[in-house]
């Protein structure tokens with residue numbers, strides 16, 4: 001059961017309840033006026049039902065950090081975050097009563113609850129830890145798990161030098177959504193859609209605005225219409241072949257629908273784009289540790305993406321190992337280690353110029369010995385020694401498979417959206433050499449060349465699993481073709 005259903009149960013309105021039960025002390029003497037202030041509206045007097053028996057813990061919150069001494073620094077002591085029960089807490093601070101009432105009255109959305117939780121909290125500090133502890137106690141999260149969440153979050157804020165709530169609010173929501181398995185809830189999806197839409201602003205300018213012009217200047221979808229549309233796609237960095245393919249698919253769709261009026265064109269295009277990105281069904285089950293090999297040329301965002309993926313996996317409660325297979329530069333290893341420490345992953349490196357296949361082999365041993373759920377392997381991306389690089393990657397794949405049958409379970413190519421057409425040629429090159437399983441497209445924010453994603457999907461039929469929408473850790477999000485099409489064309 002997720003956070004929403006749990007809160008819904010805790011704060012179900014009396015008229016929706018099957019059997020009203022005794023109220024927790026926290027709300028016995030509600031300060032309704034103050035609650036109304038907190039909620040931004042009148043708070044109806046209500047009797048919260050008794051907390052249900054603890055049936056589900058915050059299963060995804062990692063209860064402890066990795067054992068390796070170098071993986072995680074000491075967590076700050078939980079000096080100001082006592083996990084008081086709502087009952088005890090009510091006597092200590094009046095805001096607890098107000099918060100209970102405000103939450104009861106609020107729309108059941110994580111963002112709304114977070115706003116209420118953060119009322120009057122503008123920076124990291126005792127009040128914030130207390131509020132979080134209170135939220136978890138209301139949710140009956142086992143004390144150790146709630147404390148682990150808070151202490152890991154505190155360490156994060158220190159590492160990242162975040163102080164103001166506005167700087168980390170989004171990260172907090174992302175963490176709660178992942179830890180409580182809420183990423184699929186409408187609220188989180190809306191947030192992602194908004195972010196995707198903003199990130200695509202320049203690509204939209206390039207494609208959608210021109211389509212507006214096209215539709216404004218044609219009354220039928222004739223040859224001239226398709227020629228002009230072709231030009232738009234080429235300009236948007238779709239690539240020549242994918243453009244031709246897309247136009248064929250669209251013409252086919254138009255023919256079948258019998259539509260000649262361009263008025264419905266945008267809708268037809270949206271449907272086609274959604275279909276192109278529809279992921280094919282694959283077996284997701286793996287024999288742990290799951291091994292993810294991250295490849296791509298220098299500068300595309302491999303290391304950052306590994307950090308983001310490891311962060312996600314950690315927030316989902318997985319034990320993660322990060323292996324430094326890009327041994328070309330000491331600085332690259334150092335950068336990866338910093339991220340491993342920050343996100344709480346076990347780190348494996350052998351030093352500068354070590355044989356990357358040996359790193360992979362030994363990291364695999366370590367991941368198995370430590371019982372890791374997932375291992376991310378960074379690799380080098382110096383393309384000027386192309387033949388060597390491809391041979392090296394093939395060797396790494398072989399070595400991993402020998403050590404752990406099925407590994408690497410995912411061979412992921414990272415591409416930089418800002419490079420446009422180059423992304424297509426890189427996909428071809430790496431796919432021929434190492435047989436890719438999926439693509440992650442970074443730096444979709446701020447580029448007008450986001451159209452290349454359509455080209456990749458059309459030309460290679462490889463699933464695009466995540467997109468990078470910025471430099472923050474929360475800015476790597478699962479890719480949805482439907483959302484992409486919607487965001488691009490509205």
Ligand SMILES: Nc1nc2c(ncn2[C@@H]2O[C@H](COP(=O)(O)OP(=O)(O)O)[C@@H](O)[C@H]2O)c(=O)[nH]1
Nearest residue numbers: 298299300301302303304442443468469470471
């Ligand atoms: N704006 C933006 N920058 C990104 C994104 N992903 C990575 N970067 C930046 O790209 C640069 C290169 O990243 P790095 O991970 O070192 O690339 P690598 O050489 O492939 O390992 C860094 O400055 C990252 O912060 C993204 O999705 N958006």
Ligand SMILES: [Mg+2]
Nearest residue numbers: 302303326332
């Ligand atoms: Mg790197």
